[in-house]
Amino acid sequence: MNLENTKAQMRKGILEYCILLNLSRKPSYASDIIAELKTAQMIVVEGTLYPLLTRLKNDGYLGYRWEESLQGPPRKYYELTEEGRLFLNELDMAWSDLVDAINQLKNNNL
Amino acid sequence: MKKTFTINISGTVFHIDDDAYEKLNYYILQINRHFGNEADAKEIVEDIESRISELFQERVKDGKEVITIAQVEEIIQIMGMPEAFADTNEPEVKAKIPRARGRKLYRDPDDRVLGGVCSGLGAFFNLDPIIIRLIFVLLVFLGAGSSIIIYLILWIVVPKAANTAQRLEMKGEEVNITNISKTIKEEIQDVKENYENFRTNKSYIRGRERLDDAGNVAMSVIGAILKIFVVIFGIVLVAIGIFSIIALVTSLFVSGEFIGVSPFSNHLPHYFDLFVTNGTLTWFWIGLGLTIGIPLIMLAYLGTKLIFRFKSNNPAIGLSSLGLWVIGIILLVFASVRGVSEFKSVSTSTKQEPLITKSDTLYLKLGNDEFSDYLDSNIDFDGLRIASVNGKQFLLNKPRVNIVKSETNDFSLVIKSKARGYDLDKAQSNAREITYKYSLQDSLLTFQPWFMLPEKSKWHKQEVEILLKVPENKTIYLNNEMVTIIHDIENTSNMWDGDMGGKYWTMKPDGLELAQRKTAIVETPKKIKK
Numbered sequence: 001m002n003l004e005n006t007k008a009q010m011r012k013g014i015l016e017y018c019i020l021l022n023l024s025r026k027p028s029y030a031s032d033i034i035a036e037l038k039t040a041q042m043i044v045v046e047g048t049l050y051p052l053l054t055r056l057k058n059d060g061y062l063g064y065r066w067e068e069s070l071q072g073p074p075r076k077y078y079e080l081t082e083e084g085r086l087f088l089n090e091l092d093m094a095w096s097d098l099v100d101a102i103n104q105l106k107n108n109n110l
Numbered sequence: 111m112k113k114t115f116t117i118n119i120s121g122t123v124f125h126i127d128d129d130a131y132e133k134l135n136y137y138i139l140q141i142n143r144h145f146g147n148e149a150d151a152k153e154i155v156e157d158i159e160s161r162i163s164e165l166f167q168e169r170v171k172d173g174k175e176v177i178t179i180a181q182v183e184e185i186i187q188i189m190g191m192p193e194a195f196a197d198t199n200e201p202e203v204k205a206k207i208p209r210a211r212g213r214k215l216y217r218d219p220d221d222r223v224l225g226g227v228c229s230g231l232g233a234f235f236n237l238d239p240i241i242i243r244l245i246f247v248l249l250v251f252l253g254a255g256s257s258i259i260i261y262l263i264l265w266i267v268v269p270k271a272a273n274t275a276q277r278l279e280m281k282g283e284e285v286n287i288t289n290i291s292k293t294i295k296e297e298i299q300d301v302k303e304n305y306e307n308f309r310t311n312k313s314y315i316r317g318r319e320r321l322d323d324a325g326n327v328a329m330s331v332i333g334a335i336l337k338i339f340v341v342i343f344g345i346v347l348v349a350i351g352i353f354s355i356i357a358l359v360t361s362l363f364v365s366g367e368f369i370g371v372s373p374f375s376n377h378l379p380h381y382f383d384l385f386v387t388n389g390t391l392t393w394f395w396i397g398l399g400l401t402i403g404i405p406l407i408m409l410a411y412l413g414t415k416l417i418f419r420f421k422s423n424n425p426a427i428g429l430s431s432l433g434l435w436v437i438g439i440i441l442l443v444f445a446s447v448r449g450v451s452e453f454k455s456v457s458t459s460t461k462q463e464p465l466i467t468k469s470d471t472l473y474l475k476l477g478n479d480e481f482s483d484y485l486d487s488n489i490d491f492d493g494l495r496i497a498s499v500n501g502k503q504f505l506l507n508k509p510r511v512n513i514v515k516s517e518t519n520d521f522s523l524v525i526k527s528k529a530r531g532y533d534l535d536k537a538q539s540n541a542r543e544i545t546y547k548y549s550l551q552d553s554l555l556t557f558q559p560w561f562m563l564p565e566k567s568k569w570h571k572q573e574v575e576i577l578l579k580v581p582e583n584k585t586i587y588l589n590n591e592m593v594t595i596i597h598d599i600e601n602t603s604n605m606w607d608g609d610m611g612g613k614y615w616t617m618k619p620d621g622l623e624l625a626q627r628k629t630a631i632v633e634t635p636k637k638i639k640k
Contacts, residue, residue, distance in 0.1 A: 030157060031164055045190020047141070050157045054150045072167060073121035076157070 011042055016052055017095060018042050020080065020088045023062065027079035053078060061087050114176050120160035122167060130179040134162075137186050142303055144192030162189065215418035216271035216280040217264075225265035233280050234418065256356045267411050267427060268418075301330040344416025351410025358402055390452070394445035400438025404431050453530040453571060457537035459544075465521035469553035470584050471614070472521055476591035477549075477556045481506060494569065495560070505567065506560040509546060509574040510597035513586065515617055516579035523548065524577040527561075529570045540570045548576075557595060580617040585625055587614050 018040070022033050030049065037043045056062045061084035066074045080088065113128040126134065141158060145151035165185050166177060215234050217226035228246060232239035249257035271280045408431055465472070484497040485506075495506045516522060527544040531537030546561040561574040575597075580586055588596070590611040599607060601615065601622040614625035 030161060034161075045194050046161060046188055047158060047190040047192065047195045050154045050161070051145070051195055053157065054154050058150055072164070073160070076160070 008044070012048075014095070015042060015048070016056065017088075017091045019049070019052060019056065020061065020084060020091065023078055023080045024085070024088055027065075027077045029067075029075040029077045033078070056084070060084075112176075119163040119166065120156065122163045124163075124166055124170065124177055125175075126177040126182075127179060130177050130182045133179055133182045133186075134177075137182070138162075139303070141192050143299065144195065158189065165189075214280060215268055215414075217268050218280060219270050224261075226270065227261055227264045227268065230268060230271070230280060231264075256352065256359065259355065259359070260352065263407060263411065264414070267414065298334070301327065301334060340416050344413040347413030348410050348417065349413075351406050351408075351413060354406045355403060355410065358399065358406065390445050390448045393441050394449070397438050397441030397443075397445055400434055401442060404435040404438065407431065452532055452568075454532055455534045455537040456528065456530050457534055457541050459527045459538060459541040460524060461527075462522060462524045465523055465550050465555065467521060467550065467553050471553060472578075472580070472584070472586045473554045473589070474578070474586055474592050475554060475556050475589040476595065477547075477558045479559050481560060502565045504565060505563040505569055505572075507572065507574070508559065508595055509557070509561050509576050511557065511576045511578065511592070511595045511599075512597055513578045513580055513599050513615075513622060515621065516581040518579075519581045521581065521584070522579045524579065526575040526577070528573045528575070531570055537570070540567075540572065543567055544572050544574060546574050546576070557592070559595065580622075582617050582619060585614055585616040588612070 015037075018037060019033060022028065022036055030053065033053075034043070034046050034049055037049070038046075043049060053062065057064065057078070061081060062078050063081050064076050064078045067077050069075045114125050115128065115131045117124050117126055117131065117134075138155070138159065141155055142151070145154050162185055165188060166181070169175075169181055170177060216230050218229035218233060218239075219226050221229040221239060223243065228242040229239035231237075232242045235242075246257055246261060411427070481495075481497040481499070481504075484499050486496040486498060493507050497504045497506055525546055527541045527546070529537055529540035529544065531540045543564050544561055545564070547558045549556045555578075557576070561572070563569075563572060578586070588611050593608050593611040596607050596610065599610060599622065601610070601624070602618065602620050603624045605624065615622045616625040617623075
């Protein structure tokens with residue numbers, strides 16, 4: 001099995017969670033999210049992000065507003081909706097469960 | 111120096127190199143296609159475009175620099191190919207398979223017997239190469255020797271799949287009905303997208319650029335139609351090319367058995383060697399074959415290129431065929447000059463033979479035409495005839511008989527053989543090989559209706575002139591059939607050659623004079639036709 005591929009699959013699974021985490025602190029626009037996710041080495045190619053953002057928006061978890069920018073055309077700022085916050089809470093719990101499960105597996109504590 | 115375009119990516123203007131634009135345009139097109147079916151495609155693509163715009167802005171600080179192809183490649187690297195965008199929530203199977211850009215014809219170096227042509231064709235048509243090989247071998251055995259030529263042409267012009275990318279292209283997507291319809295759908299999709307762009311861009315783009323887009327839409331529609339026509343045209347070209355090559359080859363080499371499709375008279379090459387020496391003839395055929403064949407091969411090549419869409423910009427192919435064609439022309443000229451020079455000099459060989467007879471009257475008779483059953487009825491070239499006797503070919507022609515006054519008291523016969531040749535010696539020997547037969551029995555002088563050249567002799571404008579010398583006060587009788595070979599005999603009655611047969615003529619000091627005598631016994635009733 002290809003290590004890189006497995007790692008990519010793992011990252012893919014939690015990418016939505018990461019986006020929501022980022023947006024839970026403050027509204028931001030796509031490039032900011034990309035910058036953070038790239039630093040965290042969560043994404044390799046930037047194109048990955050856009051279908052996700054659009055889908056989350058269409059599912060009602062994200063909203064956006066246009067903001068004027070000093071450097072160019074208006075930017076699309078995404079923010080969490082109330083629904084998105086609830087969804088994020090669910091994901092938070094799911095993540096803790098997941099971490100616990102992994103830890104248990106690692107420590108052979110079952 | 112490079113051409114640049116001015117483009118608008120999500121509201122910002124950039125200058126971009128020609129090649130960089132092509133690349134970027136294709137990339138965005140791929141993204142469009144990738145999300146083509148999804149309802150929110152437009153939004154995703156717009157977001158991606160605005161990010162691309164942002165990335166370019168970071169690289170072109172003062173807004174004056176031109177975006178290069180390297181920068182476009184870098185941006186594609188950052189954004190990633192659409193295939194990598196697969197949405198996490200969707201099942202893996204839905205991830206799009208990388209699109210092979212149509213299948214191309216290559217020669218397969220990994221699986222080959224000769225040049226890998228058959229395995230390449232097999233990959234193209236998704237058939238086991240064995241089948242293609244069998245078809246080729248069968249064609250050869252069934253007499254379609256031209257398939258060897260086709261193989262050689264393909265070997266020369268089809269590029270070898272040298273690297274992995276080309277091997278993938280070679281195996282590419284299957285060419286079947288589904289795919290063809292898919293390709294057409296893609297074309298339509300492109301047309302739609304362009305039209306869509308045209309409409310949505312209206313709000314930003316003014317004046318000329320709008321016209322450009324209208325042009326793009328039109329071009330896509332025309333392009334889609336053209337592609338179909340190009341393939342049909344290619345098939346027609348290949349068909350014409352190959353059939354003409356077959357016709358050419360057949361008429362040049364096996365003309366005798368060929369049945370009519372040939373652009374040449376089907377007997378011409380067969381007899382041509384009777385008129386031109388073998389060496390010259392060979393050069394002539396090679397020259398003719400090249401001058402006509404090369405354009406035909408190029409036609410077929412162009413057709414295959416159009417059908418299979420393989421790229422072969424190897425200038426060697428064009429240059430070498432041009433070279434061969436020019437050589438063909440040179441050979442034709444050379445052969446013609448050489449052929450003509452065969453007729454440069456004239457020489458005559460003269461034989462004078464006494465005709466010993468006790469009679470004062472000589473009966474002139476045309477002998478039996480022993481070749482009448484063997485003459486080729488198709489050929490009558492200025493009196494020249496061809497007789498095929500037991501597979502051997504002879505050139506025949508009529509002698510010309512004239513009657514003049516003898517300086518002596520005896521009858522005599524002068525046979526002048528005349529021929530042309532490259533030089534005087536050749537002309538002389540050509541004149542000497544002419545055979546002409548006559549016979550004298552008592553007072554009956556029989557002329558053969560033909561003079562003949564030995565087998566395999568070429569035509570060198572050979573002529574035979576026979577002078578019958580008649581002493582004064584002696585008489586000749588011209589048999590009716592003699593009129594076919596006598597030529598311009600002077601007589602005091604000023605009678606035409608055609609009327610002189612069946613009559614007695616006496617040599618007087620002024621010339622031949624009609625003698626009043628009754629029809630001679632040599633005229634058998636069945637021979638009186640005229």
